[in-house]
Amino acid sequence: MRRRGLLVTLGAGFAALVPPAFAFAPFETYPVGAEGQAVAIADVTGDKHNDVLMTDQTRLFVFRANANGKLAKPVVYPTAGPGSNEWNGDLAVADLNGDGRLDAAVADKAGVQIFLQRGGRFAAPKTIALPFIGASIAAADVDGDRRPDLVVSGRSDQDSSIVGLYLLSNRRSGWHLQKLDARWFSSIRLVDITGDGKLDIVPLPPGNVVPPSVRLYLGNGRGGFTQRDLQVGTENTDAPAALVAGDVTGDRRNDLVFVNEANKPWSHLAVMSGGPGGDFAAPKVYPSLDMASAVAVADLNGDHRNDVVVLHGFKKLGVYYQSKDGTLAAEQLTDLPYSTRYDPNGVAVGKIGPGAHPDVAIADNGYTKGLVVVRQP
Numbered sequence: 001m002r003r004r005g006l007l008v009t010l011g012a013g014f015a016a017l018v019p020p021a022f023a024f025a026p027f028e029t030y031p032v033g034a035e036g037q038a039v040a041i042a043d044v045t046g047d048k049h050n051d052v053l054m055t056d057q058t059r060l061f062v063f064r065a066n067a068n069g070k071l072a073k074p075v076v077y078p079t080a081g082p083g084s085n086e087w088n089g090d091l092a093v094a095d096l097n098g099d100g101r102l103d104a105a106v107a108d109k110a111g112v113q114i115f116l117q118r119g120g121r122f123a124a125p126k127t128i129a130l131p132f133i134g135a136s137i138a139a140a141d142v143d144g145d146r147r148p149d150l151v152v153s154g155r156s157d158q159d160s161s162i163v164g165l166y167l168l169s170n171r172r173s174g175w176h177l178q179k180l181d182a183r184w185f186s187s188i189r190l191v192d193i194t195g196d197g198k199l200d201i202v203p204l205p206p207g208n209v210v211p212p213s214v215r216l217y218l219g220n221g222r223g224g225f226t227q228r229d230l231q232v233g234t235e236n237t238d239a240p241a242a243l244v245a246g247d248v249t250g251d252r253r254n255d256l257v258f259v260n261e262a263n264k265p266w267s268h269l270a271v272m273s274g275g276p277g278g279d280f281a282a283p284k285v286y287p288s289l290d291m292a293s294a295v296a297v298a299d300l301n302g303d304h305r306n307d308v309v310v311l312h313g314f315k316k317l318g319v320y321y322q323s324k325d326g327t328l329a330a331e332q333l334t335d336l337p338y339s340t341r342y343d344p345n346g347v348a349v350g351k352i353g354p355g356a357h358p359d360v361a362i363a364d365n366g367y368t369k370g371l372v373v374v375r376q377p
């Protein structure tokens, strides 16, 4: 009662400053001898329990979860690797053939492998050949026919002029390829970033662009896209190493959220708040531990406000909870096993097992060489 009185006396401003309880259990490791690249949490075995999918450059691993969230030894599906490309093996999950069961699409050396779920497993994949090594991939219906499409990007390891961003439209007659740009990206998110109800492409440029900028592809809902270049920083060190979109300010407009892979005092998490008409506010910068290389947005504590998860090279997971005033509270840290850096597609947030709040799955290419799971009760 006394504590309650204190909060009332000091007002909402004080309450907003109190960081919510940090509830992660110690990390679990599932070493499989893989340089983990991308990870996803989804039910791909048809038992209504979320499983964990992970890729390296040559394989797709499916860790089946039981009702209690316990992960089985993974089923391993070969992909068409390896490429010499540093970033490949990204993964997207969607019901690609409309049978109500989630399937997987993996970007690999041949382009894209489509793994359809059949009888609780994936059937032998079908290849969508592309003129480059697939580096990044995302799935969602971007042309309004309710069939999830794929957006994929990559580059050739033989000819540096061969790069591309493609829309693979999921038509009744098969996959229809359309080149959107002669650029490649190391991660792709499909999010409505302008607030018009139509999905846009939010990709992460590889390496540093000066001044730091991203190219957004604004969707018209029919599979057409308009390019918009957006400056996201001023210094070299501001360049995003990982970029996602989601509402982390509580106004129901999606924001751009990114980390730079730098050391203090330059390391930070940046939020560009989305406004009406698809405009963005200048980056609001939050202090961060060093060397962040992956980021995700999700409501971790069930207050209907999205929070931010960050992976830091060496051995830390950081969480920024969203406060009631739409700002992010100071980063809270928990241990991860040692790993120098993570793929920008190497983190997923979702429920594994019966816990009330989502868990974090991490593709680890460091000492664990496999999957890392950090759970909430």
Ligand SMILES: [Ca+2]
Residues within 6 Å of the ligand: 094, 095, 096, 097, 098, 099, 100, 101, 102, 103, 116, 117
């Ligand atoms: Ca399916």
Ligand SMILES: [Ca+2]
Residues within 6 Å of the ligand: 140, 141, 142, 143, 144, 145, 146, 147, 148, 149, 169, 170
């Ligand atoms: Ca579609």
Ligand SMILES: [Ca+2]
Residues within 6 Å of the ligand: 246, 247, 248, 249, 250, 251, 252, 253, 254, 255, 273, 274
């Ligand atoms: Ca927002």
Ligand SMILES: [Ca+2]
Residues within 6 Å of the ligand: 298, 299, 300, 301, 302, 303, 304, 305, 306, 307, 321, 322
């Ligand atoms: Ca929250």
